[in-house]
Amino acid sequence: METKQAQGHKLYENAGFDPQAWRKLLGPKHWLSWLSLGLLAVMSYVPNRVRDALAWLLSWPMSLPNPRFKKVALANLHLAFPGLTEPEYRSFYRKMLCHALITALSYGEPVFLPKSWLGRRWVLKHKEVLDAAVASGQPIIFCVPHSFYLDRGGLYLSYAGLPMFAMVNDQQNPVFDWFLNYQRIIFGGSIHVRSSGFRSMLKALKQGRHLYIACDEDLGGESAYFVDYFGVPKATLGSVPRLAAVTKAKVVVLCSSYNLKTANFELSFHDLPDFPSADAKADVAAMNQAFEQELRQHPEQYMWFLRLFKTVPDQRYFVDIYANCHGIKRPDIKIDYEHRRKPLTEPLPAWAGYVPFEDYSAKDAPEAPEGETKSAEAKPTEASFEDAPKA
Numbered sequence: 101m102e103t104k105q106a107q108g109h110k111l112y113e114n115a116g117f118d119p120q121a122w123r124k125l126l127g128p129k130h131w132l133s134w135l136s137l138g139l140l141a142v143m144s145y146v147p148n149r150v151r152d153a154l155a156w157l158l159s160w161p162m163s164l165p166n167p168r169f170k171k172v173a174l175a176n177l178h179l180a181f182p183g184l185t186e187p188e189y190r191s192f193y194r195k196m197l198c199h200a201l202i203t204a205l206s207y208g209e210p211v212f213l214p215k216s217w218l219g220r221r222w223v224l225k226h227k228e229v230l231d232a233a234v235a236s237g238q239p240i241i242f243c244v245p246h247s248f249y250l251d252r253g254g255l256y257l258s259y260a261g262l263p264m265f266a267m268v269n270d271q272q273n274p275v276f277d278w279f280l281n282y283q284r285i286i287f288g289g290s291i292h293v294r295s296s297g298f299r300s301m302l303k304a305l306k307q308g309r310h311l312y313i314a315c316d317e318d319l320g321g322e323s324a325y326f327v328d329y330f331g332v333p334k335a336t337l338g339s340v341p342r343l344a345a346v347t348k349a350k351v352v353v354l355c356s357s358y359n360l361k362t363a364n365f366e367l368s369f370h371d372l373p374d375f376p377s378a379d380a381k382a383d384v385a386a387m388n389q390a391f392e393q394e395l396r397q398h399p400e401q402y403m404w405f406l407r408l409f410k411t412v413p414d415q416r417y418f419v420d421i422y423a424n425c426h427g428i429k430r431p432d433i434k435i436d437y438e439h440r441r442k443p444l445t446e447p448l449p450a451w452a453g454y455v456p457f458e459d460y461s462a463k464d465a466p467e468a469p470e471g472e473t474k475s476a477e478a479k480p481t482e483a484s485f486e487d488a489p490k491a
Contacts, residue, residue: 117268117281117291117292117293119281119282119285121274121278122275122278122282125274125275125278130274130275133273133275133276134275136276137208137275137279140205140207140208140212141208141211141212143205143206143208144206144208144209144211144212144213145212145213146205148206148363149363151202151205151206152202152360152363154201154205155198155199155201155202155205156198158201159194159195159197159198159201160194162197162201163190163193163194163197168425168426169405170193170405171422171424171425172404172405172406172407172422172425173193173196173404173405174189174193175421175422175424175425175435176404176405176406176408176409176421177189177192177193177404178421178435178437179330179332179409179421179437179440179441180330180331180332180404181330181399182331182437182438182441192399192400193404195400196400196401196402196404196405198400199248199249199358199400199401200248202248202358203248203249207280207283210255210283210286210287211279211282211283211286215259215287218255218259219259221363221364221365222252222256222259222364222365222367223359223362223364223365223366223367224256224366224367224369225366225367225368225369226368226369226370227369229352229369229370229371230352230369232371233350233352233371234262236350238348238349238350239305239306239308239309239310239311239347239348239349239350240262240310240311240349240350240351240352241305241310241311241313241340241343241344241349241350241351241352242254242257242310242311242312242313242352242353242354243313243314243315243340243351243352243353243354243387243391244312244313244314244315244353244354244355244356245314245316245355245391245394245395245402246314246316246317246402246403246406247355247356247357247395247401247402247403248358248401248402248403249356249357249358249365249401250314250356251280251283251284251356252356252365252367253312253354253355253356253365253367254266254284254289254312255283255284255286255287255289256365256367257289257310257312258284258285258286258287258288258289259287261288262310263288263289263308263309263310264288264289264290264309264310264311264312265289265290265291265292265301265304265309265310265311265312266284266289266290266291266292266311266312266313267292267293267294267301267311267312267313267314268280268281268284268291268292268293268294269293269294270293270294289312290304290309292304298339298343301313301343302343302346302347305343305347305349306347311343311349312354313340315336315337315339315340315387316329316336316388316391316408317406317408318334318335318336318406318407318408318409318410318411319335319337320335320411321335321411321413323337323338323339324336324337324338324411325338325380325381325384325385326413326444327381327384327385327388328385328388328389328443329388329391329392329408330392331441332409332440332441333412333413333417333442333443333444334388334408334409335411335413336384336387336388337384338380338381338383338384340383340384340387341375341376341377341380341383341384342376342380344375344376345376351372351375351376351387352369352370352371352372353369353370353371353372353387353390353391353394354367354368354369354370355367355368355370355391355394355395356368357394357397357398357401358401368394370390370393370394372386372387372390375387407422409421409440410422412440413444416442417439417440417442419435419436419437419439419440420435421435421437421440423435
């Protein structure tokens with residue numbers, strides 16, 4: 101019989117994830133999912149160049165339908181990369197799909213290929229940053245953006261012998277959820293699901309493990325700072341500076357990308373000097389800046405289908421860039437992306453009287469303060485945004 105101490109250790113090792121959960125997923129309703137994993141095993145032994153060419157071919161017809169994630173991706177691209185033509189946005193989206201397919205077709209490699217084969221395909225940039233962090237003897241928090249290849253960075257760190265744990269989200273398909281998490285622990289890492297909470301991360305860091313966490317999602321305005329990201333004020337959680345301060349951890353930004361010419365996975369390490377500082381908002385801004393600097397080198401490898409900009413700082417930013425991503429497109433709404441890119445000024449005014457520059461349905465604008473009337477014909481100037489009455 102296991103002692104309570106041993107049971108507690110297992111909980112710490114994989115908080116919320118059971119590596120033996122596959123035993124409960126053998127029923128007929130999961131057979132198609134297991135068959136898909138069998139196909140991934142076969143694809144693992146297909147030469148990289150052939151898989152990449154197949155992904156490129158499939159990306160053309162797959163870019164034609166208009167599902168919801170395509171609408172979200174195009175909304176994000178219009179916001180983050182203003183000035184492109186519509187054909188350029190569509191080409192951008194197709195390249196993103198190509199990298200999504202490359203990732204999907206190669207997802208079985210860490211489980212089904214020999215370990216020695218995998219080791220040849222990692223190329224490290226700025227390895228001295230990683231070496232210095234490890235030599236410090238402190239726990240390390242690896243902050244990563246949602247590149248399609250983000251799992252390859254975590255796999256390398258475990259492959260290199262570092263005691264790692266990752267904070268992950270549950271997947272809808274239980275078989276795929278088990279497989280993805282099992283893959284992440286194949287070299288000795290451990291898994292903490294987000295529902296296990298802040299305390300499980302704190303305990304693991306204090307016990308000597310290094311955290312691998314994607315921290316560029318928009319998880320709401322609570323406990324978040326609005327800092328610039330691709331020229332847009334974006335809600336970014338301040339949990340990383342707090343974790344680093346409490347655990348005395350080093351913070352390293354790690355960006356993973358795929359080189360189509362060499363078929364190698366490139367891991368780029370970046371140090372964040374004086375992190376954390378006394379200013380948590382400045383810390384979060386520095387982290388986002390490091391992400392953006394790296395992602396601009398290969399923007400099509402980023403998961404633009406995430407709702408990265410759904411939370412707005414205050415009532416001035418009432419434009420919902422995802423308004424046309426819900427079911428049928430509403431032709432009466434013309435999204436004012438430039439309005440959403442407005443720099444955030446302090447202090448935050450609660451101002452509901454702004455009317456966007458472009459023709460936007462009056463019913464979608466906030467209610468005007470008492471005593472004022474809304475006018476769809478109003479043509480506010482650039483100054484009207486900055487000179488809004490302060491609350």
